[in-house]
Amino acid sequence: MTIAVDVAKRLGAFELRAAFRSGERLAALFGPSGSGKTTLVHLVAGLARPDAGRIAVGDTVLFDSAAGIDVPRHRRRIGYVFQDARLFPHLSVRSNLLYGRWFTRATEGEPNLDSVVALLGITHLLGRRPGALSGGERQRVAIGRALLARPRLLLMDEPLSALDEARKAEIIPYIERLRDEAGIPILYVSHSLGEVARLAADMVVLDAGRVVAQGEPLAVARRLDLLPAAAEVEPGRFLDVVATRRDERYGLTTLVLEGGEIVVPDLDLSLGQSVRLRVRARDVMLALERPVGVSALNVLAASVGTARPDGLSGMEVSLDCGGQELLARITRRSFDELRLAPGMAVFAVLKSVSFDRRFGEDADARPVAPTGGSP
Numbered sequence: 001m002t003i004a005v006d007v008a009k010r011l012g013a014f015e016l017r018a019a020f021r022s023g024e025r026l027a028a029l030f031g032p033s034g035s036g037k038t039t040l041v042h043l044v045a046g047l048a049r050p051d052a053g054r055i056a057v058g059d060t061v062l063f064d065s066a067a068g069i070d071v072p073r074h075r076r077r078i079g080y081v082f083q084d085a086r087l088f089p090h091l092s093v094r095s096n097l098l099y100g101r102w103f104t105r106a107t108e109g110e111p112n113l114d115s116v117v118a119l120l121g122i123t124h125l126l127g128r129r130p131g132a133l134s135g136g137e138r139q140r141v142a143i144g145r146a147l148l149a150r151p152r153l154l155l156m157d158e159p160l161s162a163l164d165e166a167r168k169a170e171i172i173p174y175i176e177r178l179r180d181e182a183g184i185p186i187l188y189v190s191h192s193l194g195e196v197a198r199l200a201a202d203m204v205v206l207d208a209g210r211v212v213a214q215g216e217p218l219a220v221a222r223r224l225d226l227l228p229a230a231a232e233v234e235p236g237r238f239l240d241v242v243a244t245r246r247d248e249r250y251g252l253t254t255l256v257l258e259g260g261e262i263v264v265p266d267l268d269l270s271l272g273q274s275v276r277l278r279v280r281a282r283d284v285m286l287a288l289e290r291p292v293g294v295s296a297l298n299v300l301a302a303s304v305g306t307a308r309p310d311g312l313s314g315m316e317v318s319l320d321c322g323g324q325e326l327l328a329r330i331t332r333r334s335f336d337e338l339r340l341a342p343g344m345a346v347f348a349v350l351k352s353v354s355f356d357r358r359f360g361e362d363a364d365a366r367p368v369a370p371t372g373g374s375p
């Protein structure tokens with residue numbers, strides 16, 4: 001089902017003029033704080049009224065200023081999951097779940113209590129009150145309540161941002177199931193690129209009230225020039241390197257930094273030229289000895305700095321690489337097995353790198369005209 005939005009709304013000094021269309025099961029609205037994400041979902045939900053424009057979900061027009069259509073909020077059938085679960089504390093989980101249902105009539109094939117609690121793994125919680133649930137469990141109940149109101153669209157506004165890393169990791173698989181099994185399109189607001197990359201097939205990037213890019217999340221993220229400067233991009237670090245050799249035969253360029261060399265497919269660089277590489281944490285593997293017989297061409301000597309959980313199932317390890325910082329994302333198990341500790345000498349194996357400048361068009365990532373928006 002396609003969500004089609006083209007709206008203009010002024011709020012004091014802030015002006016939202018945003019247009020996008022997405023047919024994916026889960027589309028993410030991504031952008032830095034203050035870019036207008038919440039304002040946009042309020043307009044879709046009917047919590048605020050656009051100054052002008054059109055909003056449609058599938059064949060249903062929810063708002064059309066030109067045609068004089070403005071479906072009231074309670075008739076839009078839009079489920080809304082907020083950052084905090086907003087459950088009724090005096091009601092059991094079961095009663096909270098059924099609350100939204102009172103307003104709609106049951107139709108065959110639509111979600112029922114049994115299927116929703118099974119989908120979200122909350123069957124064993126039905127008799128409890130919200131005060132006796134973890135943050136992740138409360139959020140799953142809030143999602144269940146929204147689903148049981150039989151929405152035509154589910155809006156999720158930073159549903160994980162109030163949770164700690166362990167709870168986030170616990171709830172993400174349920175959101176994936178929801179996306180794949182519930183048959184309801186989801187518009188998912190986030191300013192975490194990691195979250196968006198994992199959940200969404202389509203990412204709409206907002207910056208200062210405008211849609212500035214849209215596309216497959218990792219393709220958009222590879223084009224750093226399409227992301228707002230303040231956006232939280234996938235964890236990684238930049239390395240400053242110098243082009244020193246070209247290998248005509250294999251079409252490779254060698255880049256040098258203290259700690260080693262990086263060989264990349266031929267870049268149009270002159271020898272001696274400096275370039276800045278972006279190395280994503282998930283493209284860095286760690287070894288205690290210099291690996292031999294691996295296909296990756298790039299092995300750098302480094303020493304371990306600090307390490308912290310990455311919020312999913314791994315660890316982010318910072319490395320000192322000849323005075324420059326690299327970040328590696330590895331599994332917690334590898335972290336324990338390698339017995340990594342600050343100051344330890346290791347070798348970083350780089351699986352791939354990208355460049356902080358335009359170097360060719362990416363078909364899946366497209367900039368959007370900055371004037372997007374209605375009248």
Ligand SMILES: Nc1ncnc2c1ncn2[C@@H]1O[C@H](COP(=O)(O)OP(=O)(O)OP(=O)(O)O)[C@@H](O)[C@H]1O
Pocket residue numbers: 011012013014031032033034035036037038039040191
């Ligand atoms: N009622 C209002 N009157 C004036 N300005 C407002 C009003 N509501 C929001 N704004 C401004 O509109 C801008 C967009 O706010 P919005 O909450 O949509 O951003 P956001 O992208 O959701 O941010 P965050 O990620 O921090 O939630 C902000 O600059 C905000 O201060």
